[in-house]
Amino acid sequence: MTQKVILLGATGSIGLQTADVIREHRELFELTAFSAGRNMEETRKLIEEFKPQAVCVLGEQDAADLRSHYPDLDVLAGQTGLNEIAVYDADVLVSAVTGSIGLEPTLAAIRLGRKIALANKETLVTAGHLVMREARKYGAVILPVDSEHSALFQALNGEKREQATKLILTASGGSFRDRTRNELQGVTVKEALNHPNWSMGAKITIDSATMANKGLEVIEAHVLFDFPYDDIEVLLHRESIIHSMVEFRDTGVMAQLGTPDMRVPIQYALTFPDRLPRRNAARLDLAAIGKLNFQEMDYDRYRALQLAFDAGRAGGTMTTVYNAANEEAVAQFLNERIDFLQIEEIISRAMAAHTPAAAPGLEEILEVDANTRKSVRNMLK
Numbered sequence: 153m154t155q156k157v158i159l160l161g162a163t164g165s166i167g168l169q170t171a172d173v174i175r176e177h178r179e180l181f182e183l184t185a186f187s188a189g190r191n192m193e194e195t196r197k198l199i200e201e202f203k204p205q206a207v208c209v210l211g212e213q214d215a216a217d218l219r220s221h222y223p224d225l226d227v228l229a230g231q232t233g234l235n236e237i238a239v240y241d242a243d244v245l246v247s248a249v250t251g252s253i254g255l256e257p258t259l260a261a262i263r264l265g266r267k268i269a270l271a272n273k274e275t276l277v278t279a280g281h282l283v284m285r286e287a288r289k290y291g292a293v294i295l296p297v298d299s300e301h302s303a304l305f306q307a308l309n310g311e312k313r314e315q316a317t318k319l320i321l322t323a324s325g326g327s328f329r330d331r332t333r334n335e336l337q338g339v340t341v342k343e344a345l346n347h348p349n350w351s352m353g354a355k356i357t358i359d360s361a362t363m364a365n366k367g368l369e370v371i372e373a374h375v376l377f378d379f380p381y382d383d384i385e386v387l388l389h390r391e392s393i394i395h396s397m398v399e400f401r402d403t404g405v406m407a408q409l410g411t412p413d414m415r416v417p418i419q420y421a422l423t424f425p426d427r428l429p430r431r432n433a434a435r436l437d438l439a440a441i442g443k444l445n446f447q448e449m450d451y452d453r454y455r456a457l458q459l460a461f462d463a464g465r466a467g468g469t470m471t472t473v474y475n476a477a478n479e480e481a482v483a484q485f486l487n488e489r490i491d492f493l494q495i496e497e498i499i500s501r502a503m504a505a506h507t508p509a510a511a512p513g514l515e516e517i518l519e520v521d522a523n524t525r526k527s528v529r530n531m532l533k
Contacts, residue, residue, distance in 0.1 A: 196218075246271065336493055415430070476520075
């Protein structure tokens with residue numbers, strides 16, 4: 153039976169790789185609707201190939217252009233359109249947009265009891281308690297797409313949760329893993345975007361370089377698997393072959409391994425509990441790799457990661473502030489308006505100025521998010 157798929161963020165890195173998975177298994181998946189940003193060339197290619205019922209783009213002018221070219225296509229625009237397209241007729245929603253804009257559409261789909269393949273970690277970082285509460289209330293299934301959380305999910309699958317004692321997330325170290333803090337002075341955007349292992353979008357690649365991405369994943373792991381922060385560890389693993397591990401009380405450790413290819417966790421989320429063959433995909437050859445390296449995390453070197461633990465332990469709206477400040481700071485760095493090391497400085501200042509509210513509602517979360525972004529922009533003036 154064919155599953156109808158809605159894909160949010162179709163022209164981003166995860167979105168395009170999701171399209172690859174759908175393309176490879178057309179007998180099982182139908183892309184019925186998708187959202188895109190401003191990449192109209194890729195948007196048109198996806199429309200021509202998959203012939204969806206509806207599309208949402210960021211700009212109203214781009215939407216108007218699409219309507220003139222595709223009169224039978226339902227074309228929406230902006231945040232309102234994103235919220236609307238998330239509730240189109242479908243079996244599964246793949247949330248692959250970047251940033252907190254994914255929160256409202258994901259919640260809307262959850263309230264329809266749908267399966268959610270979640271690649272938008274900011275949704276759980278910003279409002280994790282709301283998302284999980286609504287998922288339980290409406291019977292929605294949330295399956296992680298991030299390679300680390302997919303690995304944890306697979307390692308815990310079939311095990312008794314109370315017998316697991318620690319989550320171990322692995323981190324490649326990003327584009328500057330061989331540099332000291334002093335050597336990060338004056339690094340360029342181009343250098344920061346040169347990730348050694350993964351092919352990802354600009355924002356997540358910068359987050360990987362600062363280790364804010366791993367910080368977001370720590371908070372997401374806490375929300376998804378209900379582990380205290382003291383029982384979540386990050387380990388530097390240069391090869392990105394072991395995607396994460398779970399330690400159990402008998403000292404046994406379960407690890408999930410694979411090539412650094414995001415199509416693997418994407419497909420697993422779409423097909424769970426089944427595993428489908430992947431055609432022409434690279435197989436993991438451990439003999440060729442020869443050895444795997446591990447290193448204890450240096451939280452002074454990667455301060456953005458320590459700030460994520462601090463935000464998580466503070467709880468409430470502090471994780472919203474962490475995420476919003478990081479998004480704004482990364483955007484400023486990509487636009488070459490601030491230095492690389494200022495990203496974590498901005499996060500720290502935003503957190504220091506905030507008193508967290510416990511168990512906030514959606515309106516309060518959105519207000520804190522907006523105020524944090526405004527505060528960061530004022531800070532930079």
